[in-house]
Amino acid sequence: MGSIISIIDYGMGNLRSVQKAFEKTGYEALIIRSPQEVRDARALVLPGVGAFRDCLKNLEALNLITPVVNSIRAGKPFLGLCLGLQILFSESEEFGITPGLDIIKGRVVRFPDRMVEQQGPAGSSPARLKIPHMGWNTVSIKQRPPCLGDIPDEAYFYFVHSYYVVPQDQGVVATTTRYGVEFTSSIWKDNVVAFQFHPEKSQARGLKILKTFAETAAGD
Helix, strand or coil: CCCCEEEECCCCCCHHHHHHHHHHCCCCEEEECCHHHHHHCCEEEECCCCCHHHHHHHHHHCCCHHHHHHHHHCCCCEEEECHHHHCCEEEECCCCCEECCCCEEEEEEECCCCCEECCCCCCCCCEECCCCEEEEEEEEECCCCHHHCCCCCCEEEEEEECEEEEECCHHHEEEEEEECEEEEEEEEECCEEEECCCHHHCHHHHHHHHHHHHHHHHCC
């Protein structure tokens, strides 16, 4: 029957850390690179770090865009991580407007400059927030895709990003997070779930998300 989880290698992901995280949950994860492997996969994971435009160029150069989009539209379980969330959207403003996969209607935008944290110790001045948003932050659950399971509201996860997604349809928003602004930190639509944070770097609760995704994809 082979591996349930297939991690797409397009030259920009922290693939080994994602693979090792799935292995810690008891599920084998294969790293794949060809269009046929994408078509044959039972469940797809698309991680990613770096620039939106480079991601799309790499996927196009490897002839992976069509099989990825067709797999999603066919109902195959799909998990996007960080940049793997952002490229699902219609376009990104990073380095000029770049079209995305347009699976989710909406845009990818940069955090505003000169953001400040409003809440601090009594009598203190608002603190300037750095970009990228890097480190642990909480997620507020708006709806629960299966892989969030019993993860508590306001649990902490690990983030590294300068851009965030703005869906047209608020009905796809699974969680939000506050960092100067309240932004969408995960989405869920049908067979697609994707997170701005890194479950593979988020210790026990991140591993629980990956395990539940694999269990759901396997029908366990």
